[in-house]
Amino acid sequence: MAGPQPHITNIQDDEKRFSKNILGKTVVSKNGKRFGEVGDIIFETSSGELIHVVLRNPTPYADKLELEKNKEGLTLIPFSAVIALGDFVVVAEEDIV
Secondary structure (H helix, E strand, C coil), rough: CCCCCCCCHHHHHHHHHHHHHHHCCCEEEEEEEEEEEEEEECCCCCCCCCCEECCCCECCHHCCCCCEEEECCCCEEEEEEEEEECCCEEEEHHHHC
């Protein structure tokens, strides 16, 4: 009798699943301040490294912080500031201002 078969996952499938799971989530600081929602993610295509979260519907609070924007004027949050993913995307505010 053979043992359990190893589970083989396709990295691209995992990335697509991750992308679908994070899109639309509310972005909040660890203190509970709302920034907006995840509209998109920007990643390095060669390495797959996540670079930025693109905010959709940024809140007035996020606008006041004068965060980095892309060429289209969309607000960006460095992915390195993300400290937790769950029902919300939690960011360390001190890492983005």
